[in-house]
Amino acid sequence: MNAKVDLSETILETPRLYLRPWRITDVDDFYEYASVDGVGQMAGWIPHEVKEESREIINLFIKEKKTFALELKENGKVIGSLGIEEYNENKFTDNFVNKKGRELGYVLSKSYWGRGLIPEAVHRVVSYCFEDLAFDFLTVGHFVWNEQSKRVIEKSGFKFYGEGEYKTINGTVEKDYSYVLLK
Numbered sequence: 001m002n003a004k005v006d007l008s009e010t011i012l013e014t015p016r017l018y019l020r021p022w023r024i025t026d027v028d029d030f031y032e033y034a035s036v037d038g039v040g041q042m043a044g045w046i047p048h049e050v051k052e053e054s055r056e057i058i059n060l061f062i063k064e065k066k067t068f069a070l071e072l073k074e075n076g077k078v079i080g081s082l083g084i085e086e087y088n089e090n091k092f093t094d095n096f097v098n099k100k101g102r103e104l105g106y107v108l109s110k111s112y113w114g115r116g117l118i119p120e121a122v123h124r125v126v127s128y129c130f131e132d133l134a135f136d137f138l139t140v141g142h143f144v145w146n147e148q149s150k151r152v153i154e155k156s157g158f159k160f161y162g163e164g165e166y167k168t169i170n171g172t173v174e175k176d177y178s179y180v181l182l183k
Helices: 025-036 050-065 117-132 146-153
Strands: 017-021 067-072 077-085 101-106 137-143 157-166 173-182
Touching: 017 117, 017 157, 025 077, 025 101, 050 067, 067 117, 077 117, 101 117, 117 137, 117 146, 117 173, 137 157
Parallel strands: 101 137
Antiparallel strands: 017 067, 067 077, 077 101, 137 173, 157 173
């Protein structure tokens, strides 16, 4: 079952990042990376065309209380997000019916790809979910063609669960792979 999550008062720390609630003042940083071609497509959304779109999504992040802003310690810049999303309970059945879990989803500014920042953030959130929130499992997925996310998932210890399809925000259907990590 999908566990309840409220990150509105939560700040986590890694060696290079603060994982914290979004603020409306993050709009410039968010738009800067969300408007770049190739970033959103990895997660199933198209690049933001105007800053107002970024502002609306930040307001949604704030309202839903389930998505961290990834802030660089060195300069305070927000360079990505990591959400503790609801997972598809119809996809993960059998051994998961009476267990608490969620699905992780992440996006990173193209300028920071290849530096190990997402695995660092995922590792910290996994610990938080299992130790502080008492989750029994986490899921994560990636589009079949997204090798970067596949590497993050493998580095983070998730095990392959199955293949399926994912309907994106913009209405396309992508083949995807799902993974599970048990407590």
